[in-house]
Amino acid sequence: MSQIPENVRYSKDHEWVSVEGDTATIGITDYAQSSLGDVVYIDFPRVGDKVAAHEAFGSVESVKAVSEIFTPIAGEVTEVNEGLNDTPESVNSDPYAEGWMVKIKMDNPGEADGLLSAVEYEEFLSANV
Template identity: 55%
Template sequence: MNFPSELKYTEDHEWIRIEGDTAYIGITDHAQQELGDIVYVDINTVGDTLEKGDVFGSVEAVKTVSDLFIPVAGTVLEVNDALDAEPELVNSDPYEKGWMVKISVSNPGDIDGLLSAEDYKSFIGA
């Protein structure tokens, strides 16, 4: 499994890449393996301002549907439109082409509570 060290992680198995006052969010390599083949990503929160821990969408795999939780407070700026036609990008490239939302971070202090790659690996027992 892959755990890029430049990312932060949550106990809900999301990752976040901070770029200034914006951030990209998706699910971890571990999460996509646990879910199996992703068949649909449902995110209808563009323009919504969400608090840390709010649901920003869901991901549907062959056998289950799982909610997606925003790791930091912010406003959803963009959804990865490529996932409409190719939801399997979440499986094949979860940290790059399989990103889910881009947000404007409203509370940078939220980042401090997130897990490092090493902490996340320990959390999942990898």
């Protein structure tokens, strides 16, 4: 079974969002990393990029496949997890902590409230996959 921690929000594109003040930290869920398999490369957006909600702003590549990363939240990219350039496998082993991908300064700090809760994401997973 996939890990679905309760302290973050989820998108239907299998990203998670953790909010602190007006900054959102975004990564891919345990379900997403497990579907992709061994992650070897992440194509990040640039710091300073403006992104609209649900826009593809990067990609994560496993040995077998490539998947776009969508931002569930609009805002400006303030930081990317460059550590993943050396240890992309952290996305597999620790998707909700070490494997975080991007930090965004949110245009609308309330936007994350509209995303799925852990319970809702779990229901979404069992209904759709």
